[in-house]
Amino acid sequence: MNELKDNRFKILVITFVLVMGGLIFILSAGSMQAISLGRQELYFFQKQMVSVIVGFFAMYTAYKVPLVTWRKNVPLLYFLTLVLLVAVFFYRPINGAHRWLLLPGFSFQPSELAKFTLVLYLAHYLDKKEDRLKDFSKGFLPASILLGLVGALILSEPDFGTTFLLIAILLAMFLIGGASIKHIGGMLGFISPILIAGMMMGYRKARLLSFLDPWADQYRTGYQLIQSLAAVGSGKIFGKGIGNSSQKLHFLPEAHTDFIYAIISEETGLIGSVFFILLFAALFYTCVQVAKMHSNKFKRIFTFGIAYCLVVQAGLHIGVVTGALPTKGIGLPFVSYGGSSMIMSLFMVGILIRSAEEAQGGADD
Numbered sequence: 001m002n003e004l005k006d007n008r009f010k011i012l013v014i015t016f017v018l019v020m021g022g023l024i025f026i027l028s029a030g031s032m033q034a035i036s037l038g039r040q041e042l043y044f045f046q047k048q049m050v051s052v053i054v055g056f057f058a059m060y061t062a063y064k065v066p067l068v069t070w071r072k073n074v075p076l077l078y079f080l081t082l083v084l085l086v087a088v089f090f091y092r093p094i095n096g097a098h099r100w101l102l103l104p105g106f107s108f109q110p111s112e113l114a115k116f117t118l119v120l121y122l123a124h125y126l127d128k129k130e131d132r133l134k135d136f137s138k139g140f141l142p143a144s145i146l147l148g149l150v151g152a153l154i155l156s157e158p159d160f161g162t163t164f165l166l167i168a169i170l171l172a173m174f175l176i177g178g179a180s181i182k183h184i185g186g187m188l189g190f191i192s193p194i195l196i197a198g199m200m201m202g203y204r205k206a207r208l209l210s211f212l213d214p215w216a217d218q219y220r221t222g223y224q225l226i227q228s229l230a231a232v233g234s235g236k237i238f239g240k241g242i243g244n245s246s247q248k249l250h251f252l253p254e255a256h257t258d259f260i261y262a263i264i265s266e267e268t269g270l271i272g273s274v275f276f277i278l279l280f281a282a283l284f285y286t287c288v289q290v291a292k293m294h295s296n297k298f299k300r301i302f303t304f305g306i307a308y309c310l311v312v313q314a315g316l317h318i319g320v321v322t323g324a325l326p327t328k329g330i331g332l333p334f335v336s337y338g339g340s341s342m343i344m345s346l347f348m349v350g351i352l353i354r355s356a357e358e359a360q361g362g363a364d365d
Helices: 007-036 043-064 067-072 074-090 110-128 136-156 160-177 181-199 202-212 223-234 260-293 297-321 339-361
Strands: 101-103 106-108
Touching: 007 043, 007 260, 007 339, 043 339, 067 074, 067 110, 067 297, 067 339, 074 101, 074 110, 074 136, 106 339, 110 136, 110 160, 110 297, 110 339, 136 160, 136 181, 160 181, 160 297, 181 202, 223 260, 260 297, 260 339, 297 339
Parallel strands: none
Antiparallel strands: 101 106
């Protein structure tokens, strides 16, 4: 079949499987959470269904827009992102953080838009300033300042999870874009003490210590990680069966969002959890092949950056759930409950499908 050789088809199918899988596990993990909040059992599932529908419309819209159009609107998107990130501080905090724009009928996290905007901006910059990238003051520093401004706003919300995600994405893009390794190392050396200092304050310090030894405070700071590990381990090879998780029965907090991979592991075992990892690996591999097909540097780096954004977030989520990384509020793309994340993730898939079409069609002027 020609469809099997079409990267557009592969990206769409992988995404569809991830989204449908996510809906199944939100139905499973979110039901008890909804009941505990006084909602009807299908509350989170129904809300996620709405986000999925809107997300697929966003995907189609992104697919219809030529990649060069996004590039032409980099300044506008960057300015809009800054405005929205500042605007969150004028709304009341939720759980101690200013991350949401609270609008009638829905809320939106501007940091989700920031992921896309920064990938777009840096891909544009790395292509436009290719001849200056090795020059620190004229090439590397200006981009770092503009990226850092957005990062500082997100860090101030505070949102360390998204900040770490952005750092991982942007450093990789700098690297493949041809920036000096010495400059990249210098930037990492500059921001590391800031991040470490932030992590050693308040509840973040407690989270870090609980990551190192969760059983030292197993009923407080280490509780979530211990329950997550219990879910992952109890699934064994084949799992307990979909819908049969015991950890979702008010043992594991945020089972339908930041720890949904634990429920996947518990209900489908090693087989199911590895299957989800392979789906993300297949998505990334396909998108890398698409990126390689582009002779245009902007399109090549832009495609890589979008794919890397989705896959690194998945890796961070799985790392937190399995105890390989400190606990942070990072959802699993396409799977975890969350409207902003779902809509923006599907929107970015539309970009990837468009990129695949332009690569296969030779539209690389």
